[in-house]
Amino acid sequence: MLFTDKPFTGNPAECACWPGRKRTPGWQNVAREMNLSETAFLLKQEDGFRLRWFTPAVEVELCGHATLASAHILWETNLLSQRKPARFHTFSGLLTAMRRGDEIELDFPATPDERQRYRRPC
Numbered sequence: 001m002l003f004t005d006k007p008f009t010g011n012p013a014e015c016a017c018w019p020g021r022k023r024t025p026g027w028q029n030v031a032r033e034m035n036l037s038e039t040a041f042l043l044k045q046e047d048g049f050r051l052r053w054f055t056p057a058v059e060v061e062l063c064g065h066a067t068l069a070s071a072h073i074l075w076e077t078n079l080l081s082q083r084k085p086a087r088f089h090t091f092s093g094l095l096t097a098m099r100r101g102d103e104i105e106l107d108f109p110a111t112p113d114e115r116q117r118y119r120r121p122c
Helices: 027-034 064-076
Strands: 014-017 038-045 048-054 086-090 093-100 103-107
Touching: 038 064, 048 064, 064 086, 064 093, 064 103
Parallel strands: 014 038, 048 086
Antiparallel strands: 038 048, 086 093, 093 103
């Protein structure tokens, strides 16, 4: 995700993947292959999307840029209606994103829920 309209500019810091299955043991390998600061993995759930972030070396608990990229991809590919909020279930709790015209507004918790501050094995 470059967040730009000009070639060879922007912030190539994140990648959003839609693996299409509940658990893929190779997520860390995909993140390592992408070699970006974070790679986001989205899984459709009944009430939103499961979202996890991986660096080339570890899984992280929160990543704003990759969440923004994920919301953008969902709306741009019509996997989510432009009028609906993106609801992401993460290890940091529920994160939401809303379209505000041409902008995306993210709502992150000020204090993460302590019950969810662990990382599950990949």
